Structures are given as structure tokens and as C-alpha cells.
Amino acid sequence: MLPTAAHRKALFQPARDLVRRVHCPSCWHGFAPQESLFIAEDPRLLGDPVSGPTEPIRFLPSRFDLTGAAIDPDGARCTRLACARCRQEFPRALIEVPATIASVVGSPGAGKSHLLASAIWSMRRQGAMLGLEVSDAEPRMHARIHAMENALFGSQPEAVPQRLAKTETAGGDGYSEVRVGGRTETVPTPFIFAVRHDSARAEERLLVLYDNAGEHFLPGADEATRPVTRHLGRSEFAIFVLDPTQDDAFRSGLGLSAAAAGASRQDVVLQEMASRVRQHRGRRTDEPCDLPLVVALAKADLWAQALGISLEREPYLPAGGVDRQALADVHRTLVRFCERTAPEFLATVRAAFPRCLFVPCSALGRGAGSSRVEPQWAAAPFVAAWEWRQGGHLEDFVP
Ligand SMILES: Nc1nc2c(ncn2[C@@H]2O[C@H](COP(=O)(O)OP(=O)(O)OP(=O)(O)O)[C@@H](O)[C@H]2O)c(=O)[nH]1
Ligand SMILES: [Mg+2]
Ligand SMILES: [Zn+2]
Known part of the structure; x- marks a missing residue:
């Protein structure tokens, strides 16, 4: 029997559903998942006005790569997320589960x-x-x-x-x-x-x-x-x-x-x-x-x-x-x-x-x-x- 569409492995898996609202586990501020900030990966981008001078900057991305990771202002790929208010990092699972x-x-x-x-x-x-x-x-x-x-x-x-x-x-x-x-x-x-x-x-x-x-x-x-x-x-x-x-x-x-x-x-x-x-x-x-x-x-x-x-x-x-x-x-x-x-x-x-x-x-x-x-x-x-x-x-x- 030929495999049906459902049996074939999809080339592109649908993105996981996001939760409707995230509550930051550090300051409990509630926000929509798309308001999450990304944390810069480029080691030169240090000094965030909220989280401190030794912390990488947090930013709302405007550029993404094909996998959905954000691109920081210096072109590095970023996947770590932070709260829109206190800018503390939280696990990605929090926007999905x-x-x-x-x-x-x-x-x-x-x-x-x-x-x-x-x-x-x-x-x-x-x-x-x-x-x-x-x-x-x-x-x-x-x-x-x-x-x-x-x-x-x-x-x-x-x-x-x-x-x-x-x-x-x-x-x-x-x-x-x-x-x-x-x-x-x-x-x-x-x-x-x-x-x-x-x-x-x-x-x-x-x-x-x-x-x-x-x-x-x-x-x-x-x-x-x-x-x-x-x-x-x-x-x-x-x-x-x-x-x-x-x-x-x-x-x-x-x-x-x-x-x-x-x-x-x-x-x-x-x-x-x-x-x-x-x-x-x-x-x-x-x-x-x-x-x-x-x-x-x-x-x-x-x-x-x-x-x-x-x-x-x-x-x-x-x-x-x-x-x-x-x-x-x-x-x-x-x-x-x-x-x-x-x-x-x-x-x-x-x-x-x-x-x-x-x-x-x-x-x-x-x-x-x-x-x-x-x-x-x-x-x-x-x-x-x-x-x-x-x-x-x-x-x-x-x-
Ligand atoms: N006999 C016994 N002593 C315990 C047990 N659990 C903790 N202790 C002792 O109780 C004391 C306090 O334990 P912690 O776990 O530090 O207490 P805590 O509530 O975290 O204290 P704070 O951090 O000061 O708020 C320590 O000296 C432990 O060794 C236990 O199951 N049995
Ligand atoms: Mg304790
Ligand atoms: Zn927060």
C-alpha cells in the first residue's frame, strides 16, 4: 500500500502552538509571546540598560533566519529569550508549553x-x-x-x-x-x-x-x-x-x-x-x-x-x-x-x-x-x- 499523506514525513513540521500569554518567571509581568526580547550572541554587544553592564543587550528583532532564530544587530544568530520588562532570560519552552x-x-x-x-x-x-x-x-x-x-x-x-x-x-x-x-x-x-x-x-x-x-x-x-x-x-x-x-x-x-x-x-x-x-x-x-x-x-x-x-x-x-x-x-x-x-x-x-x-x-x-x-x-x-x-x-x- 502506498503511504498516504499522513504517513509521509512532512518536510516542514508545523510550528508548535504558542501559549497566548507568557508570565515572566522573574517579575511575573504578562506579555504576548511575540513581545519577548532576544538576547544578543555577539560578544561585543555587552551592556544592557535594564539587566546590567555585564549582560548582552536584549532586542526586539526585525531579522530572522530560515529556522526562526533572530539575527542580532551584528549578524549573529540568537535563540535565547528574555522578558519584555525585567529582561531576565527564560527558557524557550515557556512560550510553547x-x-x-x-x-x-x-x-x-x-x-x-x-x-x-x-x-x-x-x-x-x-x-x-x-x-x-x-x-x-x-x-x-x-x-x-x-x-x-x-x-x-x-x-x-x-x-x-x-x-x-x-x-x-x-x-x-x-x-x-x-x-x-x-x-x-x-x-x-x-x-x-x-x-x-x-x-x-x-x-x-x-x-x-x-x-x-x-x-x-x-x-x-x-x-x-x-x-x-x-x-x-x-x-x-x-x-x-x-x-x-x-x-x-x-x-x-x-x-x-x-x-x-x-x-x-x-x-x-x-x-x-x-x-x-x-x-x-x-x-x-x-x-x-x-x-x-x-x-x-x-x-x-x-x-x-x-x-x-x-x-x-x-x-x-x-x-x-x-x-x-x-x-x-x-x-x-x-x-x-x-x-x-x-x-x-x-x-x-x-x-x-x-x-x-x-x-x-x-x-x-x-x-x-x-x-x-x-x-x-x-x-x-x-x-x-x-x-x-x-x-x-x-x-x-x-x-
Ligand atoms: N534532621 C534533618 N535535618 C534537616 C532536614 N532538612 C534540613 N535539615 C536541617 O535544617 C537546617 C535548615 O535547612 P535548610 O534547608 O537550609 O532550611 P531553609 O528553610 O532553606 O532555610 P533558609 O534558607 O534560611 O530559609 C539545616 O541545618 C539542615 O541540615 C531533614 O530532613 N532532617
Ligand atoms: Mg534555604
Ligand atoms: Zn520579567
């Missing part, structure tokens, strides 16, 4: 960075078990998360525990300074992953995450010139990293000695988060926040046993995807524990987030206290939230 922004929130030292690095590492390696395939949208732009993963999971000198440093509140490679409208703004560097949900045969989506310093979530830290937590205005789900070991009431409930002084009130951090979510979405102060919340109770290697929770078996089904029953069981145990030991935290959750799931997790896992890091349930808060977002059957979890 819909993106979901998620916020990871928690007080300083709660364990956000370790959890993020362990969760991403687990998701990359355990895709079949999780029912998700996770990869970098643009590996070149992910040096920071790669360094975090390598610090915890790369080959390590024996007996030296590898831990991540505290996240900086400014500077470093986590933030960039840009000059917009005559003032300097500090914008965060996002982590952007391509996620494919294999069971549903769903299309690829991007997952945009940030590793903020806990100080950014304290009351009074949300400034117009440092809009580093404005992702809360656009995020589709949030993970609140709660560290029971920072709180005296939790500690005594777990039979641990009193905490070191200076820990922040985590119910206040959650309340501040809820007020930013409402404020940046133009909601009334008494309205519930309409994004699902997963409370990730961190450092479970230190306390799960005291509550009779076992993390030995990861909460996924043999065929892939989260084990709803396993999550529901520990959710109930954790809510009851919070009711007894930290009713103020639970009251804050109930007032602001009608949909909420409590999940225990340990970024260091069995390896806590040694140089080996073996996360337990580290990806679970993310995978559960992702399934929830995709319309999975997690809706009836209530705090």
Missing part, C-alpha cells in the same frame, strides 16, 4: 532548600513510581539547583555530612538586580522543570519553583523593590514547609527537649503568606485563599516514629501515582497531632486554606546524621500537590 507556578514557603531554617533539592532529585530518578517524568526545561539555566543536588547526592568524601548553606536573602546566583522604570529591583531566579504526567497521557506542563530565604516570608519583608515572593500572587499551589522541631509545643508533644531560642512563629509566617496571597490577587481579607496548600512537615527523621508514622514505604501505588489511602492516614494523624500541640497553627490553616493536605517528609531521610542522604517522602508533597492541581482525587482533604 503552559506553566504552573508553585510557591514553597516556610520560616528560616525550616528545611525548604534541602526539601527542594531532595524532592527534585527523587522526582528525576523515580519517575515511573511517581507517575511523573521531570526534567530541566533548560539545563543551562539550572546551575544552582544542580549544585544543590550535587552537594547532597554527588560523590562525597566519607564521613563528612554534606549540607546546603542557608539561602541568601539577596545577591548570589539566586537573585538578579535589574533597573526598571528608573529604580533597581531584586528579582528571584526561578527553577523551571518540564513535567509529563504519564498515566493521564496529559501534555507536558512546566513547573516553576523558587527557593526563597525564609526571611522573605516574615511580616514586613514584602517590598516593591524586592518583589521576591510575588509568585504568591500567581501560584497554583503552595507547599508550606513546617518544621515541628522549631516549635516548643510541637517538641514537647514529640517528647523532645526545648528548642533553641530565636525560632520564628510558624503560624505567623503562614498568616503572612495568606495575607500576601490575598493582597496580590486582589481578594478580601476575610476570603479563603483558593489555592490548594500542602503542609510539608519537615525533618520527619527526627519525629515520625514518636507519632507512630512509618516512612519506610514511599506513598505511591505499584502502577505509579500517589497512594491516596496512605496519604489520608498520615494526614489524619498529623492533623490530630496539630490539634493537640499547636491549635493556633491549625486555626490559621483552617481560616485561610479550606483545602489542605498534611504530609510528613524528610529531605535527609535515613541518612540524617551521616554523610549519606536518603530522602524519605521528600517528593510526596510536590507529587500530591501536582496531582491535586491536575484534578486528581485529593479534593476532599480538609484540615
Whole structure:
């Protein structure tokens, strides 16, 4: 049989559909894909008025080659894209694939960075078990998360525990300074992953995450010139990293000695988060926040046993995807524990987030206290939230 037109390989593949609107993952400005700027490749074209004197210029191209790449003023071929407002580079996938922004929130030292690095590492390696395939949208732009993963999971000198440093509140490679409208703004560097949900045969989506310093979530830290937590205005789900070991009431409930002084009130951090979510979405102060919340109770290697929770078996089904029953069981145990030991935290959750799931997790896992890091349930808060977002059957979890 002769091949039909559909069987023949097309000489020219149609261009991929573009998303209707892009939201910059650094400043959250919304713009049409065709308004994206290109980044000059010619090394002589340095010095951009917005992104800084050491950055190549950004430009709106008027010349393209046959593949659709832009030609810079000096004739070089350019494919890297930047935001029309803050001029930070973003992966090309962002104009082709819909993106979901998620916020990871928690007080300083709660364990956000370790959890993020362990969760991403687990998701990359355990895709079949999780029912998700996770990869970098643009590996070149992910040096920071790669360094975090390598610090915890790369080959390590024996007996030296590898831990991540505290996240900086400014500077470093986590933030960039840009000059917009005559003032300097500090914008965060996002982590952007391509996620494919294999069971549903769903299309690829991007997952945009940030590793903020806990100080950014304290009351009074949300400034117009440092809009580093404005992702809360656009995020589709949030993970609140709660560290029971920072709180005296939790500690005594777990039979641990009193905490070191200076820990922040985590119910206040959650309340501040809820007020930013409402404020940046133009909601009334008494309205519930309409994004699902997963409370990730961190450092479970230190306390799960005291509550009779076992993390030995990861909460996924043999065929892939989260084990709803396993999550529901520990959710109930954790809510009851919070009711007894930290009713103020639970009251804050109930007032602001009608949909909420409590999940225990340990970024260091069995390896806590040694140089080996073996996360337990580290990806679970993310995978559960992702399934929830995709319309999975997690809706009836209530705090
Ligand atoms: N036992 C145990 N300790 C952990 C775990 N995760 C993090 N820690 C410790 O908790 C401390 C803080 O962890 P980070 O991940 O840096 O906390 P963070 O929330 O990113 O803190 P900031 O960057 O200051 O906001 C570090 O000393 C870690 O070693 C864990 O799963 N188990
Ligand atoms: Mg950190
Ligand atoms: Zn921007």
C-alpha cells in the first residue's frame, strides 16, 4: 500500500502552538509571546540598560533566519529569550508549553532548600513510581539547583555530612538586580522543570519553583523593590514547609527537649503568606485563599516514629501515582497531632486554606546524621500537590 499523506514525513513540521500569554518567571509581568526580547550572541554587544553592564543587550528583532532564530544587530544568530520588562532570560519552552507556578514557603531554617533539592532529585530518578517524568526545561539555566543536588547526592568524601548553606536573602546566583522604570529591583531566579504526567497521557506542563530565604516570608519583608515572593500572587499551589522541631509545643508533644531560642512563629509566617496571597490577587481579607496548600512537615527523621508514622514505604501505588489511602492516614494523624500541640497553627490553616493536605517528609531521610542522604517522602508533597492541581482525587482533604 502506498503511504498516504499522513504517513509521509512532512518536510516542514508545523510550528508548535504558542501559549497566548507568557508570565515572566522573574517579575511575573504578562506579555504576548511575540513581545519577548532576544538576547544578543555577539560578544561585543555587552551592556544592557535594564539587566546590567555585564549582560548582552536584549532586542526586539526585525531579522530572522530560515529556522526562526533572530539575527542580532551584528549578524549573529540568537535563540535565547528574555522578558519584555525585567529582561531576565527564560527558557524557550515557556512560550510553547503552559506553566504552573508553585510557591514553597516556610520560616528560616525550616528545611525548604534541602526539601527542594531532595524532592527534585527523587522526582528525576523515580519517575515511573511517581507517575511523573521531570526534567530541566533548560539545563543551562539550572546551575544552582544542580549544585544543590550535587552537594547532597554527588560523590562525597566519607564521613563528612554534606549540607546546603542557608539561602541568601539577596545577591548570589539566586537573585538578579535589574533597573526598571528608573529604580533597581531584586528579582528571584526561578527553577523551571518540564513535567509529563504519564498515566493521564496529559501534555507536558512546566513547573516553576523558587527557593526563597525564609526571611522573605516574615511580616514586613514584602517590598516593591524586592518583589521576591510575588509568585504568591500567581501560584497554583503552595507547599508550606513546617518544621515541628522549631516549635516548643510541637517538641514537647514529640517528647523532645526545648528548642533553641530565636525560632520564628510558624503560624505567623503562614498568616503572612495568606495575607500576601490575598493582597496580590486582589481578594478580601476575610476570603479563603483558593489555592490548594500542602503542609510539608519537615525533618520527619527526627519525629515520625514518636507519632507512630512509618516512612519506610514511599506513598505511591505499584502502577505509579500517589497512594491516596496512605496519604489520608498520615494526614489524619498529623492533623490530630496539630490539634493537640499547636491549635493556633491549625486555626490559621483552617481560616485561610479550606483545602489542605498534611504530609510528613524528610529531605535527609535515613541518612540524617551521616554523610549519606536518603530522602524519605521528600517528593510526596510536590507529587500530591501536582496531582491535586491536575484534578486528581485529593479534593476532599480538609484540615
Ligand atoms: N534532621 C534533618 N535535618 C534537616 C532536614 N532538612 C534540613 N535539615 C536541617 O535544617 C537546617 C535548615 O535547612 P535548610 O534547608 O537550609 O532550611 P531553609 O528553610 O532553606 O532555610 P533558609 O534558607 O534560611 O530559609 C539545616 O541545618 C539542615 O541540615 C531533614 O530532613 N532532617
Ligand atoms: Mg534555604
Ligand atoms: Zn520579567
